[in-house]
Amino acid sequence: MQYLRDNPDRVLELTEQHVRLVASSILIAMLIGIPIGILVTRVRWLETPVIGAFGMLYTVPSLALFVILLRYTGIGQTTVIVALVLYSLLAIVRNTIAGLDSVPPAMIDAAQGMGMTGLQRLFWVELPLALPVILAGVRLATVAAVGIATIGAVIGAGGLGRLIFDGMRSLDTDRIIAGALVASLLALAADWGLAALGNLLRRDVGVLSKG
Amino acid sequence: MIRLEHVSKVFTSRGQVVKAVDDVSLEVGAGELVVLIGPSGSGKTTTMRMINRLEVPTSGRIIVDGRDVQEMDVVALRRRIGYVIQQGGLFPHFTVADNVAVVPRLLGWPRAKRRQRAYELLELVGLPPDQFADRYPRQLSGGQQQRVGVARALAADPPIVLMDEPFGAVDPITRKQLQRELRRIQSEVRKTIVFVTHDIGEAFLLADRIVLMSEGRVVQDATPADLLRRPADAFVTEFIGEDRGLRALQYTRLEELAGPAPAGQSPNGVVLPGALSVLEAAREVGKFENATGDGFWVSDDAGRPVGYLTYLQFVALLGETIAPEDTSGKEPAHAVSA
DSSP states (O other): OHHHHHOHHHHHHHHHHHHHHHHHHHHHHHHHHHHHHHHHHHSGGGHHHHHHHHHHHHHSOHHHHHHHHHHHHOSSHHHHHHHHHHHHHHHHHHHHHHHHHTSOHHHHHHHHHTTOOHHHIIIIIIHHHHHHHHHHHHHHHHHHHHHHHHHGGGGTOOSTHHHHHHHHHTTOHHHHHHHHHHHHHHHHHHHHHHHHHHHHHHHHHOTTTOO | OEEEEEEEEEEEETTEEEEEEEEEEEEEOTTOEEEEEOSTTSSHHHHHHHHTTSSOOSEEEEEETTEEGGGSOHHHHHHTEEEEOTTTTOOTTSOHHHHHTHHHHHTTOOHHHHHHHHHHHHHHTTOOHHHHTTSOGGGSOHHHHHHHHHHHHHTTOOSEEEEESTTTTSOHHHHHHHHHHHHHHHHHHOOEEEEEESOHHHHHHHOSEEEEEETTEEEEEEOHHHHHHSOSSHHHHHHHOSOHHHHHHHHSBHHHHOEEOOTTOOOOSOEEETTSBHHHHHHHHHTOTTOOSSEEEEEOTTSOEEEEEEHHHHHHHHHHHHOGGGGTTSOOSSOOOO
């Protein structure tokens, strides 16, 4: 606790770095993963290879993935962001598929019968109704990314991992605890915040809460 | 308006070939309400869904407004055909007004016009717009959701409306109410309506013509009165119900019996809605012990008096309805007009 009290500016700065790492990774993963998920629900045979590939990626230990990526993306944030994106894709793609699959057939039928084009159906009906489930995937990915991002400090990406690894080098337990504590709090906050947003959407959409 | 020419639809599921619709030909005239009815698996829903191309016929042609639907732009075709599905099929994330205005929005109407149209239609289906426009579907009862579903189908004023068991999922009392409402709305807007149901009572209450289907084929295509009096075969008789006399009382509408309103007389005394079944009318008449006059007025769905029956005529027609053969050869009490 001492370290936190003595270096609030440093902790804040690293927290900000950490948040930026995670947020940009998740954003990129959404931009890639949601369209892939949509594609899979249109071209069904893709499901097994796509989920299989992302599933396999997910099992690669993070330190190993960082090292492998180092060769292509070098020391620093880029490598960490690429790795976090790759890890996040599984949850986001899988939940996008599940969300779109959960749209009641009657909704699709009504949308089609009223003369919506494929894109109108997607943006007006399917995606809004799938949103709570997609968001649950984003939440899962975000919480995991907050943890994995700490390891990014090893390859110079900054973030709260810096406190942990600096603490290990200088045998400063207090610093390690400070880093771990703030990272955990960050993960909890992300989890809670995204859950709250999901509940809000769910209530608004009303799909999953009722019929 | 709508013409099906030798339409068939074959599904293949797990190697098995199922003939869902088998050489169906039928016509629906402008402003006509035709009910497709039959047991489940009779092909009635598939037949309807081929009209707005939610299903593609395996063979045969469907002509809407003189044009083969297969040659029309599917999106444009659907936007000029209203569509009501079971349980309303409302979009849960749209307000009631936005649900009603979906097709106008697809057609690119300006916002203010869409809003105005949604209000008009909510009014038409009996939901005060000030109270309902900004609610979400989940805040509505099943019956109210169905009304919104009907309003949504009528929003862009399509000449044709397809209704797929629209009142199947509500309780009997609400269903009866919705059926009456639909009759009133239809008397105001006069759409060409294809209505799918498996409820024979509903068919008799709503239909100008009933098309009874079984195993993908049309068994009989007739007016309600003809279906009652001249069932094509044993299947029709069984489907209507064994006790034909009682069914006839339940299903013949008062408006089918009433003579023309006498000229120059203003309606006073007893007025009964023409949508009542003869049986219901008989019960109602019994309640007016102290009524003066020799008969009662019959009103249309908008409440306008359109016909008159003396009690004597009514009794005679009751008998004729239960057992039409008994009066054969005799002159009817008066000319029967629709």
